[in-house]
Amino acid sequence: MEYKQQVQVGQNSLQCQNNSEDIDMRQERRSANYKPNIWKYDFLQSLSSKYDEEQYRRVAEKLREEVKSIFVEAVDLLAKLKLVDSVIKLGLGSYFEEEIKQSLDIIAASFKNQNPNVEENLYVTALRFKLLRLHGYEVSQGENTGRGVFNGFFDGTFDRSKCTDVRGLIELFEASHLAYEGEATLEDAKAFSARILSGINCSAIESDLAKHVVHVLELPSHWRVLWFDVKWHINTYENDKQTNRHLLALAKVNFNTVQATLQKDLRDVSR
Known part of the structure; x- marks a missing residue:
């Protein structure tokens, strides 16, 4: 059945036509296919971890003393940079x-x-800049300042022949995301490093390094929520050829004890 309605507007006739079949039609709602909620009382109360025990706190304390000695032993610049960076990321x-x-x-x-x-090393230079600026130290980007960090790699544009190290490019990419407004050198560094890293054939480099490239291109480490990224860095550090066993052990124990504490808190608040 159809009905027509006419409305006179001045000399023009406005005609509206509707079909009752269209009115009666209802679009079928698609199922969201949500999974059942697992966060129920019984499940929350079942959360437990052996790392909530006192013995693991004592283990962590002992390992912290071991790691303090690593800081003393790290004498050269590269060792200090890598240690500070690893400790923070873990x-x-x-x-x-x-x-x-x-x-x-x-x-x-x-x-x-x-x-x-x-002659400067891109990895050392970029990592040093990143750590210093992250912690509030005054450090120049370069350009016409005379004492800029990246002067050895930048002369109007970044010199590709001096920027071949993949790890150095990763650190340059991360460092570039700490630019202040108007720092053109760092903006160039961001575009340059992103272009080179995106064009890398990941199958032609070490698998762990390839994963690092993908990870950093998704989001720089200091833009991530640190604790959500710790497990990824623990797995990466474990595969590093220069892994310090005390630092790795402390990172694992700390991660598990913190998780155990959070589980206990969750049990308590759900009662």
Whole structure:
């Protein structure tokens, strides 16, 4: 059945036509296919972990003392940089704030006293810049400042022949995301490193390094929620050829004890 309605507007006739069959039609709602909620009382109360026991707290305390000695043994610049970076990414920064501060002070001083005639390493340069700027140290991007971090790699554009190290490009990409407004060199660094990393044939490099490339292109590490990224970094650090067993053990114990504490808190608040 059809009905027509006419409305006179001045000299024009506006005609509306509707079909009752169209009115009666109902679009079938698609199922969202949601899975059943597992966060029920019985499930929450069943959460438990052996890492909630006192013995693991004692293990963690002993390992923290071992890691403190690693800071003392890390004498050269590269060792200090890698140690500070690893400790932070493994979620252990809060345990070694004093040691990290002392290391960064030395790293910052090394930049000020650096011989400008010494050939620079992209990995060391970019990692140093990233760590110093992340922790509030005054460090220049380069360009026309004369003492800029990236002057050895940048002369209007980044020199591809000096930027071949994949790990160095990863650190350059991360460092570029710490740019202040108007820092053109770092904006160029971001575009340059992103282009090179995106064009890498991941099957032609080490699998762990390839995973790191994909991971950083998704989002720089300091843009991520640190604790959500700790497990990924633990797995990556475990496969590193220069892994320190005490640092790795502490990272694992700490991750599990923190998780056990959160599970206990969840049980308590659900009662």
